[in-house]
Amino acid sequence: GPAPGQASGAKKGAGGRITMGFAQVGAESGWRTANTKSVQEAAKKAGIELKFSDAQQKQENQIKAIRTFIQQKVDVIAFSPVVESGWDTVLKEAKDAGIPVILTDRAVDTKDTSLYKTFLGSDFVKEGKAAGEWLTAAYANEQGPVNIVELQGTTGSAPANDRKAGFAEAIRADGRFRIVASQSGEFTRAKGKTRAKGKEVMQAFLKSQKDINVLYAHNDDMALGAIQAIEESGKKPGTDIKVISVDGIKDAFVAMTEGKINVVVECNPLLGDQLMELAKKVVAGESVPARVETQEGVFPQDKAAAALPSRKY
Ligand code: AHR
Numbered sequence: 001g002p003a004p005g006q007a008s009g010a011k012k013g014a015g016g017r018i019t020m021g022f023a024q025v026g027a028e029s030g031w032r033t034a035n036t037k038s039v040q041e042a043a044k045k046a047g048i049e050l051k052f053s054d055a056q057q058k059q060e061n062q063i064k065a066i067r068t069f070i071q072q073k074v075d076v077i078a079f080s081p082v083v084e085s086g087w088d089t090v091l092k093e094a095k096d097a098g099i100p101v102i103l104t105d106r107a108v109d110t111k112d113t114s115l116y117k118t119f120l121g122s123d124f125v126k127e128g129k130a131a132g133e134w135l136t137a138a139y140a141n142e143q144g145p146v147n148i149v150e151l152q153g154t155t156g157s158a159p160a161n162d163r164k165a166g167f168a169e170a171i172r173a174d175g176r177f178r179i180v181a182s183q184s185g186e187f188t189r190a191k192g193k194t195r196a197k198g199k200e201v202m203q204a205f206l207k208s209q210k211d212i213n214v215l216y217a218h219n220d221d222m223a224l225g226a227i228q229a230i231e232e233s234g235k236k237p238g239t240d241i242k243v244i245s246v247d248g249i250k251d252a253f254v255a256m257t258e259g260k261i262n263v264v265v266e267c268n269p270l271l272g273d274q275l276m277e278l279a280k281k282v283v284a285g286e287s288v289p290a291r292v293e294t295q296e297g298v299f300p301q302d303k304a305a306a307a308l309p310s311r312k313y
Contacts, residue, residue: 018283019049021069023079025106026057028154028187029221030249034313035080035105035269042272048279057154057186059083063090070097076279078102080121083156084109091115100282104275106158113290117282120274120292122267124159128166130265130298131216131244136174138242138262144176146213149205151185151198151226153218159267160184163218163246180212181205187218189225198225206233214242220252220264227260238262238301248299250311256304264304266296269313 020043024036036052043050051074053065059082069077070093077099081087087108094101095115105121139146150167153160164182171177183205185198198221205212206229215230215237217223223245230237237243237260245252248266255261274292281288299307 017047017049018076018279019051019072019074020279021051021053021065021072021074021077023053023055023062023065023069023077025062025080025082026054028057029219029247030251030313031219031221031247031267031269032187034249035271038270038272038313039078039104039275040272042276045273046276046280048276055082057082059086066090066094070094070099073097074099075283076100076102078104078275078279080105081108081158082106082154084158084161085156088112088115102275102278102282104271105269118278118288118290118292120271120278120294122159122294122296124162124267125166125169127159127246127265127267127296128163128168129170130166131163131246131263132167132170134263134265134298134300135177135214135216135242135244136171139176142176146177147180147209147211148177148214148216149202149209149212150179150182151201151215151217151222152182153184153187153222155184157187159187159246160218167216179216180209185217185222185225187221189221190228198222199229200225202226202229203233206230206235212241214244216244218246219267220245220247220249220261223261224251224255227255248311249313250308253299253304253308253311256299256301257308259301261301263298263300265298268294268296 055061101116103119183201185201188197190199227237243261246265248264
């Protein structure tokens, strides 16, 4: 069996300093970059030693990173699961090693909620609903049909699943609204090494759909890529095609002030300080709420200029 103390992950390293293993999704978006910076800065401020890993949007890489953290006997593991399903085995390994897990930003789909201590992040369904509600209000006095194309986030991820569902729910009752095409743009702006991204998927939509009234993008990076595609096709984003987006990065606020995005539903990436607070508590064995939700707003175009100077990411 393990040497005394070995099975207990709650035992802190030299000097009582907490070590956190953080398995990040990747660096796919402006939101993610801000999130990573927030976590790194907050760890430093809190005196927590951070072992940081970037999974490049691959679940297998995240699982490997978590297994490495378990071997290294970190005090706490935090991670933002790239997709929702398929985590039970590795989370069970962490639990058996006595290492508490905190989900940040994205949730996992599991029946066994004892596999993690808490979730810190956004309500993505609410975000999708807010996007849909803005649309129904904006078109209150317009004739239908309203043809919508949707750029989904990473397939199988919580924000893609939930933003899709929340939006669909908000527009469902009104027959004028039709989602005529919906495809993943991987939460990124333009083509990387392998898969198609926001810009390329929008180019395909513009070819296959004659009459697009609205673009709903699950994040700002895809919206910004799509805007380029719309402009290159000779149309005006924000006017000929209304653009709805999620996140609220500075670039999106700039695009709003230029009239190219009509509304941004905020998703807050600055989770670092709250994460470190929660980490200290779970390592100390204190109880924490099962869910800690971030506060977010909706920014229509006419509020963008006033809000831009105070945007933090
Ligand atoms: O999980 C949050 C989402 O991940 C953000 O909305 C998106 O930009 C990021 O890639």
